[in-house]
Amino acid sequence: MPLNRDTRIEAINRALLEIAEGNFRHLAPVSDKFDDIDAIASGVNMLSEELRDTVISRNYLNSVLRGIVDMLIIFDKHLQIKQVNQKVCELLAQPESYFINQPLDILFDGRKAKFITDLKESLRKKKQIYNLEASFKTSGSGRLPVTISLSRLRDNRESIGYVLIAKDLQHIRLTSNALQQKNDELKTLVYRVSHDLKGPLASMQGLLQVIEQTETDLPTLHYYISLIKQSADKLNSTLMGLLEIGITDKTKLNMQSFDINSCGRDVIDSLANYPNREKVEITLAYDSPVTFTSSEKLFRSVLQNLVENSIKYHKYINNTPYIKISTRHSRGGIEIVVKDNGVGMNKAILDRAFDMFYRGNHTSSGSGLGLFIVKSNVEKLGGDLKIKSKPGQGTEVKIYLPSLDKF
Structure with a gap:
């Protein structure tokens, strides 16, 4: 059915409105x-096709802005904010409407007047500003340390505005510090592994050489064998600790639902033959079955290392040595408390208790990896821990682990 004149004109008006909205695929009938x-x-229609070939649509531009992981702010030539991406709203805790048509100054607190003046003057003299450290004002009275880069937007030779990219310096510093910590741990690992593995091995080799080269009576031979066994046990302890540390990526953890208390009983039973276990009374307290989702392997490692540590440093004076383990639901996860009445630690030892290869007691036969493994595994499971101790x-070690059923 042919269109009448009014309908055809209305269709042309509709096509023009679609072009104004950035839709260049809507054509008027001919x-x-x-x-x-x-x-x-x-x-x-020819105008629409030409614009389609030469202009980026508004939706495409918005998708690009959303895809930028840093904060991005677009200003007009008077440094009035015209557009911000979602990262700006997220990190500064303000809605998009808070920024639009506001001056550059709104990004900084009122005490930054001189900084803003100098920034504008620098921008006037230079084509761009790169990686300048500053701090943005967040919702309330908070501040976010950032590095900002500012450059002009040009249409041919005419300046039409500015674009600002800001990087979250707080996140960068945290990442950098974490990387430095891991590098330090790796250096310590390389140094201490060579020392802690060579020592027991050299001791065993020396004792075997003595046995080979001398006539030894049976009691003396038994004595030498006991020394070799001590060195072998020490070597094995270090190797097992190193294997347990592992380099397990959180995304590769095997998540499953399991009963914490049943797991705890299994750990206690598995230590039946641990040296001095018979001297220590171990109890597991819980109000009801506690089931949650996490890596059972890493949880067992955490609990076993804590219990082993408490047995190792028990104190048998007046009172019977004990270890009390309690579990309960907390904050969408679980809280585990392991408490003992052992020798305890002074502040100097406590401050370094979770360091790799640290032994607070120089007479200890341990590898110095137990509490480091505990801390490492708790962090891999997204939890946190607190420790209290006195000589x-x-x-007392208190651990919180979130349920990872949504992971």
Whole structure:
């Protein structure tokens, strides 16, 4: 059915509105007559096709802005904010409407007047500013340390505005510090592994050489064998600790639902033959079955290392040595408390208790990896831990682990 004149004009108006909205694929109808209205419609369609080939659509531009992981702010030539990406709203805790048509100054607190003046003057003299350290004002009275880069937007040779990219310096510093810590741990690992593995091995080799080169009576031979066994046990302890540390990526953890208390009982039973286990009373307290989702392997490692540590440093004076383990639901996860009445630690030892290869007691036969493994595994499971201890009064370790059923 042929369209009447009013309908054809309305269709042309609709096509023009679509072009204004950034939709360049909507075309006005053109009839076989090719009269004056068809000529206008054809011209509008040609404009739409040309714009489609040469202009990025608004939706495409918005998708690009959303895809930028740093904060991005676009200003007009008077340094009034015209557009911000989602990262700006997220990190500064303000809605998009808070920024639009506001001056550059709104990004900084009121005490930054001189900084803003100097920034504008620098921008006037230079084509761009690169990696300048500053701090943005966040919701309330907070501040976010950032590095900012500012450059002009040009249309041919005319300046039409500015674009600012800001990087979250707080996140960068945290990442850098974490990387430095890991590098330090790796250096310590390389140094201590060579020392802690060579020592027991050299001791065993020396004792075997003595046995080979001398006539030894049976009691002396048994004594030498006991020394070799001590060195072998020490070597094995270090190797097992190193294997347990591992380099397990969180995304590769085997997540499963399991009963914490049943797991705890299994850990206690597995230590039946651990040296001095018979001297220590171990109890597991819980109000009801506690089931949650996490890596059972890493949880067992955490609990076993804590219990082993408490047994190793028990104190048998007046009172019976004990280890009390309690579990309960907390904050969408679980809280585990391991408390003992052992020898305890002074502040100097406590401050370094979770360091790799640290032994607070120089007479200890341990590898110095137990509490480091505990801390490492708790962090891999997204949890946190606190420790309290006093010399002669025992130690208490409190651990929180989130349920990883949504992971």
